[in-house]
Amino acid sequence: MNAMNTVLVFLEQREGVVKKSSIDIWNRVQELAALRPGTAVSALLAGPASSRQLDGSLGGNGVVYHANEAAFKLYNPEHYTRLVVETMKKVAATALFFADTALSRDLAPRLSVRLKASLLTGCAVDDVWGADGGGCCQRAVYSGAAIASFAPTRPLKIYTCTSRPTRSSSAITSGAQASVVVLEPSSRTREELFPLVRRMVMHAGVRDVAEARIIVAGGRGMGSAGSFGLLEELARLLGGAVGASRAVVDEGWRPHAEQIGQTGKTVAPALYLACAISGAPQHLAGIGSAGIVVAINCDPHAPIFDIADYALVGDVHLLLPKLIEEFQEFLKKR
Template sequence: MANKILVFLEQRQGQIKKSSYEAVSASIALSQNLNSEIEGVVIGGEVENVRLAGNYGLKKLYHIKNEQLENYSSSAYTDSLLEIINTADAQIIVFSSTSMGKDLAPRIAAKLDCGIVTDVTEWKVENGEIIATRPVYAGKALTDVKVKSEKKIFTLRPNVFKAEKISEQEAEIEVKNPGDLNLKTRVVDIKKSDTKLDVAEADIIVSGGRGMKAPENFKLIEELADLLGAATGASRAVVDAGWRPHSEQVGQTGKTVSPTLYIALGISGAIQHLAGMRSSKYIVAVNKDKDAPIFQIADYGIVGDVFEIVPAMIEELKKLRTIEHG
């Protein structure tokens, strides 16, 4: 069938990532408008609950299974995925725009000599063709893109498309055992915090900037984040100063995030930072400078001292918790 869609589902330590289910749901909606088939592919060793992809509308899933593929290998993943693209005769290949997706998708595009649109925030079908929308100029503008090549690749920005369970049906799994693996590049080990949420996938983020004045003051941000069940983020200036790890950096040279709620504390709002978070659904900003650029995109702004306002926010949240559990 023309315009067959293949969605790449990313797994990490045997668990399919939430952003992959978002890509599935977005692709299901697209396939209905194109009247096309849709299948998925996951690469790894043992993947827990792999059949649950069917809950999101995916009827068939290829599982390229080998314990040596548990961690990412750009060379082996590229070769394995190309084989499935040919087997499935897919014309549209969809990735989530995660770190892995950003690395793997361009490799596949180069091998297939086809067009690619990255960081898509919206798409639609007009006259049988896909029109994809993506941010440009550090997020200050949006552009609509049409891919002319026969095969097309898209990466979708996480937390923009909603992952929706639409049935109780499980996906049919076709296991593929790859032959000789090209493992000249591979991830040897992954170290992940047991307590911190990944800022790139969190639904709520509390971020701090230079207005926090010192690294020890980030305990306020951590406490607020803990009460909200949020991830902690940081501006580039804070990371460059060594106050916070690079994994928390939000912005053009850090991570692009699209949470439901983004709380910016002591962040002035340099264009590089705004590029990484301006697509958040709701933005709350606290800054003592009433002319700070962050207020231009904030849904709610508080002009004041973070060291007065944040403790007050924490206190109110604690009261709410007490009422809820009282």
């Protein structure tokens, strides 16, 4: 009999590297669990992970269940669903947390049906699990015209979440090291049962906005696809990723993979630099968990300034080259 209330965090890997967005969720859930006596946090990692991550950087007091089978290397809905269901039962978990990613948007609904669980998507961890959270999550609906509150109705809950960036992207601050339990291979995950038909790699080598700690995003006010060269240069200097508003993607200036917002990606960078983005509610829906927001806009009344921590009023074509120059100088001196 398990007297503890156990919650499970799903750690998503790609190419054997656990995604930063998953680690942020793992860290934050553990930090919040420390405030809830009688709560244990475990994690499930499907597929290979670098020994560096397993041995050193998955901090905390919890147990990481590692299913290190070849069949879990790439996402397979059938295999992953079975694995998560079995692990949820094994640890008698009452809640399951995912980072809000393309994978979790596919997997979590399947799991909610299999496990008869309430599913809340696009939540901030602190909203659903913080001291005042009460398991509810709020989201803008009807193009930002209203705020809807979603509350779980079943004992078992599944959340796809973003988390405000934690201080470290690799380990929680307690210094403790999670213990790793390797799960027994299962005969039911043979790859020939569910063969992979084709794997497509989009925009190889480009940093994913959903994983980036710094995002330099551009809106329609950038004026052309060519102007995004300035943002690429700035992102390169800062070690960040380029993001875009939907207007930009609709213009065909940038790929949809970079779109941030209601119909794009939800991001949680430590720094979000919004360049010539008006700040429509559908765009803001994607950056609610961002740390510091810096906005550049020539319109002093642009709505983006309502949520920005720092406002630069002016023309991006004048300000961005200056910013790039300043950063270059700064980096030279370091």
